[in-house]
Amino acid sequence: MIATKIGKKSGVPDNYTRLGEYIAAAEEKGEKLHQFWIRNCDAGTNIEDLGLALLDIEAVRRQKPDIADKTYHLVVSFRPGEQDKLSKNDLMAIEAEYAKSLGYGDHQRVAGTHINTDNFHMHVAFNKVHPETLKVVTPHRDFKILAKVSRDMEKKYGLTIDPGITDGKQREQNTLSPAARNYEAHTWQESFQRHVFKYREEILEGLGKAKNWQEAHEVLSGYNMSIKLRGNGMVLMSPDGQSMKASQLDRYCSKNKLEERFGSFKARQAKPRKNGEHLTKTKLRYKSRPLVRHRNTPALWRRYLSTRKTMTRQPSLAVRALRNWKMFLLIEAYQDPLAMVLILAHQELLRSSLNTPHKNKKLILAHSP
Template structure:
């Protein structure tokens, strides 16, 4: 999942025009692009329920912000191909976005489009506060960073796939972690688009592959020019910058690497010196960007070798003929309508112009040419019935990763030299007996801060590594350790709990064993500090996750870290170093995490505790089902709206699981209005009764809360929802009549 903050490229237009155009596009994208469809759209924070009314409201409120040229922001969330969010999930994304940005209650228009293979959500939100009229600046303008954090939370909550190079990830314990990756030198997006379209290496990629190391390691201008000439490249100064010629194509040197700008190179190599290059440096033959469909790509290149200009000319000629035909149609059709007057003539002109514009757009989109007049490689394959090859090309990245990955046997042979870390992992994995292992790398800063990322090349947040896969990554983990990283393992299994007891002393470890608990693994994470893992099977009930968390919490409260309460939790990797700054020795080294004990076994006492906790959960669930939760309800007179409030609350509880009490209050307010209660009575009832049903008290302004709830129930949104729920209104009246009868019986 990705998020983008869409830049405003039409700042010269009036504010009202920009907002109106954006809202129209979100709700009616097919008016701008016939191929773009709307899946779902809605709005929030408006009095009006119509599209035009909401647009006028947003424009009117935005005009109040005289100090902001454009208070309405445009955001986009996009899901991966094959993922399709439901309406409830879209609403949840909007809820989380507005809450994260501090814009809850602001005017918002949003819609889900599917003009491509990816569903994407457009959100237009007015940063002008509807109550104060002031413009809110989320996170002082640094909101894109927070939006990436929000995407990680959405992925973790709704289960969407993460992008391979996403900035943040949510760990198993719910903690948000920053992914730290080494800076990768790769072409810019425009060059990548060209490569995807043609299958041919871009000039930027060739310059990076052939010239990056040369320019980086050069000690003088003469050496730089000489070695670049050997690989067919040429470096020249242009204005105040520098360019690299790849054959006849020029590439900005700073696009190859930011360190290769003319200013930075001059600081390193001195004042620029011109180089001498042989005349033999000429055009570089096209090179394939991928080995997928290599033979088909060669056929594609041969077919269009030397013919791009003719293909482009043919397309332009066809477009010219169409324009000539359109001029003739306008002249012939409109000449007969002049006698009906200017209004009719203008209508005909407009309709004919729209029809001809759509025809020209269809011609241009149907050709789908790329630079040089070639059709896209994927389209060329499909036009020849090579659907399988076209799909292979579309998803070539995954095939190349799979093709280039050596099998586990080969990996072990290449890493045959003995490694302490590898040996310790094998003993540890045999004892823990987990299905997969998450590897987490954390760098500790001197000021107490930390930077975290997960070593998972597949991009998924819950997959982890199999033991063979993890062994293949041991050398990479050692490189991370040299860079200052702390290495952690998290065992993951579908049918077993792996209970971590952290931060133990020698005495607490001894007491744990004396009390009958049998750990599978015992680690000395630092001198005098211990960690241990207990393995027990899952019970296979609906309470498995809660049972694991409760056991972890109880055992850690008694023997280890009193703050640890999550069953799935990372721990120090045996064999690697504990690189916390406080453990640094005088010689600059760090203590090793020692594997003191490793034996595959299940802890019988922990299993008995798990069964007891599971039984407690089952009994508590049955008790909740048998005894309905009641709320404090004083003796009200019949017909009192407060009595009706609790009656409706009980009815809602019988049919729904209450997660959001604000939504429940809105539902009750709408029912009270439907049954004839006045706005004043509804507002006072919400103010009085709403705080009594909350399990924890908050510092909320209940008077303002009651006013907002009554505004909804008696406003346009309430009118609309009453119409939608017309079939339930008799049931709502029956609920209050039943309550009145019960009140009379109690009074007697």
């Protein structure tokens, strides 16, 4: 099961009544209402009580006229056929667990499950304003909360496990693309994709808060990347031209999912700067760096960068080779034992990550990229 917060779109009013009616009506083409319930409203708990319940909820929300976003819209998607495994009581218990973990256990909400062919999913519309204290609750790092509850509920009810963004190290190993692995194997430098994976949780948290394409672009630019259309999908781009599918960051970053939230793709618009205003500073810049860190790395890396800088005007084969950290080490190894130490460290990393047999150790030294 996959739980997603549907963020409020920029420029669109927060209309809780409209959302509650949408959940009850299952308005999408070919869709039908499966189960429905209401919680923490004096008006009642069933679909026939919806009208009065919405009036009740709106009365609470009007107590916070200065808050523009007072709705937390949660969608939980299940695998095909799983509706047959779950009773209404089970579905209500799952919804209650999400509510409790998000801090909405005592909040008013409308919930319902929809079926559209094999697409079985649950909508929950939480009123973020507490009905008694009138405190507006906005969960912090809710994507981690949603992932944890999903894994717990899958185990409890015997549902298919959908790996989430909390499975950090395992997902990084499994999702590094062949292109990124080839780049690292041929250069011994950290790929753009590895840079992105290191900050996956921070990036996803920032994108989760974005309300439009411009805000999404701002989040990504903070990590020295951009998002662009390519073919039928979207890619994340580094300044040096490396790219990865946006969906490799997370399934919710696919073109379809992002356009569901922000509308049709819009390229980043350069904002005119006012006097004294500075450009947004990049938080974590991607740049070439050695794949393996060793106490001898900094000195050799500085020598590599210095050599490459001084020889850029000489279009020779040697210069082209020196643009590659791996080739630099292979050349240096003939006169610097520290370079040989790093070569052996890189070989060990590649052998462990690619399951390279020990007997092939010498092949890495023998071949150039």
